[in-house]
Amino acid sequence: xxxxxxxxxxxxxxxxxxxxxxxxxxxxxxxxxxxxxxxxxxxxxxxxxxxxxxxxxxxxxxxxxxxxxxxxxxxxxxxxxxxxxxxxxxxxxxxxxxxxxxxxxxxxxxxxxxxxxxxxxxxx
Amino acid sequence: xxxxxxxxxxxxxxxxxxxxxxxxxxxxxxxxxxxxxxxxxxxxxxxxxxxxxxxxxxxxxxxxxxxxxxxxxxxxxxxxxxxxxxxxxxxxxxxxxxxxxxxxxxxxxxxxxxxxxxxxxxxxxxxxxxxxxxxxxxxxxxxxxxxxxxxxxxxxxxxxxxxxxxxxxxxxxxxxxxxxxxxxxxxxxxxxxxxxxxxxxxxxxxxxxxxxxxxxxxxxxxxxxxxxxxxxxxxxxxxxxxxxxxxxxxxxxxxxxxxxxxxxxxxxxxxxxxxxxxxxxxxxxxxxxxxxxxxxxxxxxxxxxxxxxxxxxxxxxxxxxxxxxxxxxxxxxxxxxxxxxxxxxxxxxxxxxxxxxxxxxxx
Numbered sequence: 001x002x003x004x005x006x007x008x009x010x011x012x013x014x015x016x017x018x019x020x021x022x023x024x025x026x027x028x029x030x031x032x033x034x035x036x037x038x039x040x041x042x043x044x045x046x047x048x049x050x051x052x053x054x055x056x057x058x059x060x061x062x063x064x065x066x067x068x069x070x071x072x073x074x075x076x077x078x079x080x081x082x083x084x085x086x087x088x089x090x091x092x093x094x095x096x097x098x099x100x101x102x103x104x105x106x107x108x109x110x111x112x113x114x115x116x117x118x119x120x121x122x123x124x
Numbered sequence: 125x126x127x128x129x130x131x132x133x134x135x136x137x138x139x140x141x142x143x144x145x146x147x148x149x150x151x152x153x154x155x156x157x158x159x160x161x162x163x164x165x166x167x168x169x170x171x172x173x174x175x176x177x178x179x180x181x182x183x184x185x186x187x188x189x190x191x192x193x194x195x196x197x198x199x200x201x202x203x204x205x206x207x208x209x210x211x212x213x214x215x216x217x218x219x220x221x222x223x224x225x226x227x228x229x230x231x232x233x234x235x236x237x238x239x240x241x242x243x244x245x246x247x248x249x250x251x252x253x254x255x256x257x258x259x260x261x262x263x264x265x266x267x268x269x270x271x272x273x274x275x276x277x278x279x280x281x282x283x284x285x286x287x288x289x290x291x292x293x294x295x296x297x298x299x300x301x302x303x304x305x306x307x308x309x310x311x312x313x314x315x316x317x318x319x320x321x322x323x324x325x326x327x328x329x330x331x332x333x334x335x336x337x338x339x340x341x342x343x344x345x346x347x348x349x350x351x352x353x354x355x356x357x358x359x360x361x362x363x364x365x366x367x368x369x370x371x372x373x374x375x376x377x378x379x380x381x382x383x384x385x386x387x388x389x390x391x392x393x394x395x396x397x398x399x400x401x402x403x404x405x406x407x408x409x410x411x412x413x414x415x416x417x418x419x420x421x422x423x424x425x426x427x428x429x430x431x432x433x434x435x436x437x438x439x440x441x442x443x444x445x446x447x448x449x450x451x452x453x454x455x456x457x458x459x460x461x462x463x464x465x466x467x468x469x470x471x472x473x474x475x476x477x478x479x480x481x482x483x484x485x486x487x
Contacts, residue, residue: 060418062439063154084416
C-alpha cells in the first residue's frame with residue numbers, strides 16, 4: 001500500500017493534491033483496496049459548487065455503494081471522464097489515472113493529514 | 125448477537141487472502157486476493173471455481189413414509205424422482221408463501237436428502253420435524269457434520285475426477301452419485317448456482333481441508349460470495365430473502381414450474397390455487413439498464429412515471445451491464461420501458477428475458 005508524500009489525506013480516505021488554487025481529488029490506495037473491484041464511478045457535474053466534506057462523487061464496487069467526500073470546498077472545473085468507461089483505474093492507479101475531480105478552491109478545507117499522519121491514522 | 129460459526133475451511137480461506145464477512149451466521153469469504161471480478165471471469169471463462177457453501181443446511185429424511193411426507197411438505201412432485209435424481213423445490217406455509225427453497229435428492233424410495241438455505245436452517249428443521257410427527261419418517265439435521273463445496277465451471281469435471289471412484293461423466297444434469305472421496309462416503313451432484321457445468325460435493329467435515337487442497341492442486345481456484353452472487357444473478361436464479369420470501373407465493377416468484385398442483389395435497393396448495401385464480405399481486409421481471417448506473421436491491425422501479433415496485437437483486441454484470449430482478453405491479457409486468465431510481469435520478473431500463481447471459485449447464 002502506497003502513501004505518496006506530496007499529497008494530503010482525510011480520515012475518510014480521500015487524497016488531495018493542491019497546486020495553487022486547484023485541488024485534485026481521489027480516494028486512497030487503502031480505500032480502493034477496502035472497496036474491492038470498482039465497477040462504476042458517478043462523477044460530479046462541471047461547474048458544481050461543493051462544500052468541504054460534502055459528498056461530491058459516488059464509487060461503486062461489486063458489492064457496495066460509497067460516497068466520496070470533498071477534502072476542500074470549491075467549484076468543479078474538471079472531472080476524470082476516463083472513469084466512465086474504465087472505473088477500474090481507481091483500483092489500478094488510485095493516485096494517478098484514478099483521480100476523480102479537480103476543483104478551484106474557495107477556501108475551506110476539512111482536516112487534512114500529511115502522509116506520515118495518514119500512515120499513523122491507518123495503523124491506529 | 126451470537127458468535128459467528130466457522131466452516132472447517134476457515135483457515136484455508138484466510139490463508140488464501142479471503143476477506144471474511146458475516147453471512148447467514150457464518151464467517152465466509154466475500155472474495156480472495158485477486159478480487160471478485162477475476163474470480164467471476166475464471167468461472168465464466170473455462171476454469172473450475174471452488175465455493176465453500178458449507179453454511180447451507182442438509183437434512184436427511186428416511187423411513188417408510190418418506191415419499192408421502194415429502195409430497196406433503198414440498199411443492200414439487202417427489203414421485204417423479206428416480207434414484208440418483210435431484211430436483212428444485214420449495215417448502216411453503218399454509219398461506220402459500222415460502223418457508224424456503226430447497227433441492228431434494230432421492231437416494232431410494234425410503235431415503236431422501238434435502239439441501240436448504242443457511243439462514244433458514246433452524247426454521248426449516250423445526251417445521252419439517254413438526255410435520256414429520258404424522259408420518260413414519262425420521263428427519264435428521266446433518267448440517268453440522270457436512271461440508272458442502274460447489275465446483276463450477278467448464279473445468280470442474282477434470283478437477284474433481286481424480287478424487288472420485290467412478291466416472292463423473294455418467295452423472296447427468298440434476299443427477300447425483302454416492303461416491304467415496306478420500307476414504308469417506310460422499311454425494312456428488314451435477315448441480316449448481318452459476319449457470320456453468322459443475323458439481324456440488326457433500327463430504328464429512330474431517331476430509332474437507334484435504335479435498336479443498338486436492339481440488340486446488342488440480343487447477344481449481346477459490347471463489348467468494350461476491351462473485352457467486354454475480355454468477356447467480358446473471359442466471360436470474362431466485363435467492364431466498366430477495367426474490368422469494370414469506371411475502372410471496374410461487375405465483376409471484378415465477379416458480380409454478382416447481383409447484384405441482386396436480387400431485388395431490390400439500391402444505392400451501394389451496395392458498396397457491398387461490399392466488400393463481402385471483403392473479404399475482406406483483407410480478408417478478410428482469411431489467412437491463414440502458415442508462416448509466418448500477419441497480420441495487422430496494423431501488424424503486426417506475427413505469428410511465430408511476431412507482432411500481434422494487435429491485436430484489438441488482439448488480440453490475442461484466443457481460444450484460446446493469447441488470448436487475450424486480451417485483452412490479454401486475455399491470456406493468458409487460459411494460460417494455462421502465463426506469464430505476466438511482467440516487468434520485470430515474471435511469472432508463474428495459475424489460476428483458478432471463479438468463480441475462482447464456483447458460484452453459486449440461487442438458
